[in-house]
Amino acid sequence: MKKENVGGILLYLLGAALFLLSNYSVVSGSPIHLAYFQRVILCGAAVCSIGAAPFIYKTKTGVGMVIKFLAAAALIGCIFAFGGFVNNSMA
Helix, strand or coil, X not given: CCHHHHHHXXXXXXXXXXXHHHHHCCCCXXXXXXXXXXXXXXXXXXXXXXXXXXXHCCCCCHHHHHHHHHHHHHHHHHHHHCCCCCCCCCC
């Protein structure tokens, strides 16, 4: 496997891990306590990481290019759908 492909896969995994870490801080009883601003920073880094991954990962076919961009779009969509940038503080 080429170094670029390993780097692209690692960027996908890094983005997913950052998002899970930021959302884990919202769960009751979690040992991780992050402020809203810190969660936004983590989710922003996750979106940037996932957004850069398709440009690092090299494919030879047109179908592979479509799949890598759809995977990135789906992961970024999940970040927004699951409330990565939503303020969770109580009034």
